[in-house]
Amino acid sequence: MRGPIRRRRRSAEEAVPPSKAEQPEVEPSTFGLRDLLSEATAGVLQRPARSALTALGTVLGVGTFVAILGLTATTSSQIDSRFNALTATEVTVEESGADDAKAAGTVFPADADRRMQRVNGVKAAGVYWTVRLGDGVTVRSAPVAAGGGTDGAGQDINVVAASPGVFRAAHPTLAQGKVYDEYLVDSEEPVAVISSGVAARLGITTLETHPAVFIGDEPFTVVGIVSDVDRKADLLLSVVVPRTVAERIWGDPDPQEAQMLVSTQLGAARQVAHEAPTALLPNHPEYLKSQAPPDPRTLRSNVTSDLNQLFLLLAGICLVIGAVGIANTTLVAVLERTGEIGLRRALGARGRHITAQFLAESGALGSLGGLVGTSLGTLTVLGVALARDWTPVVHPATVATAPLIGLVTGVLAGLYPAWRAAGIEPAEALRR
Known part of the structure; x- marks a missing residue:
């Protein structure tokens, strides 16, 4: 009896599932x-x-x-x-618009170019303004000329009065001839500088024949033809005459029209703009205002x-x-x-x-x-x-x-x- 019972017990024990602690461990999946x-x-x-x-x-x-x-x-x-090369070296001086300045007429002295040249950092400076011509006054290359209108009607072209310093500040590229200098200005010689485009409109192809342009009835000998400028591009659309001649023929410019173009050394523009009114008019610097270029940075x-x-x-x-x-x-x-x-x-x-x-x-x-x-x-x-x-x-x-x-x-x-x-x-x- 004991033997079979023992065997039955052993079989029952074998049939019992193992405990949780005795179960084999399953390895977790890895990646x-x-x-x-x-x-x-x-x-x-x-x-x-x-x-x-x-x-x-x-x-x-x-x-x-x-x-x-x-x-x-x-x-x-x-x-x-590019800003540093051109705009950062350009200063413009103009009348401030004060009532006293208007009453005084043009406030730029005759030797304005020389005064600005004494300012440290200035390379060139010149005064200019657009001449107010009378009604019906036109520009032609001769009283009767091809290109200037064979009927003598002429062309409606701007006339700019400028001192020699304007050309030095604008840095023109000459196609023919030269620009006028201080000697021609001081002697009030009736000379003119035009651009290639204006010369084509007036029928002027060469300076060898000493051509002249007539502004109304006033003759001006063309001494130079400009093909391009670095500054003041509207000079290419105008006939440029000496300041002294324009003042003698048409009088002083209207208030707020005269300006000065100043070319400076790199980095000196803001300082020049600050000193320009005092250098030009030490007794009344408030009559002038200067425009400096913005900070390039x-x-x-x-x-x-x-x-x-x-x-x-x-x-x-x-x-x-x-x-x-x-x-x-x-x-x-x-x-x-x-x-x-x-x-x-x-x-x-x-x-x-x-x-x-x-x-x-x-x-x-x-x-x-x-x-x-x-x-x-x-x-x-x-x-x-x-x-x-x-x-x-x-x-x-x-x-x-x-x-x-x-x-x-x-x-x-x-x-x-x-x-x-x-x-x-x-x-x-x-x-x-």
């Missing part, structure tokens, strides 16, 4: 970094054409971002240099800010388009690979593993687009700079940041598809 990178690379290379088109949006966005910042910095430096910062705001908006739009493209393609990949995802879940893959895989794939596409876009944007800046003979300016921080922007764009674009993939149930996926 290391190496596995993650290999799976993401396989997912990207599985459909290379689709991956390339998906990354194209990020390429355009990041490339535009780099090109915009580089071209903005490059053009800003060019604007700054302010101009550059304003231009750079405007360009950055406009073009960075375009770059942001391109990045959004790229992100939408990555999100759409990743979501389609999730739907197409539902069976694969379900099988992986059934074999022990957890939701976070699936999420990490799809985020890695979208991040890889974004990084690839960022690298290619950075290269294309940098090459664009170099190409434009070489074509325009500029100095390319690309900040190292821009080049270093741009690929990271592509990575962040890809990761953000893959958040929703990865979340959808992680929520797929294994049993439901395997039924499809």
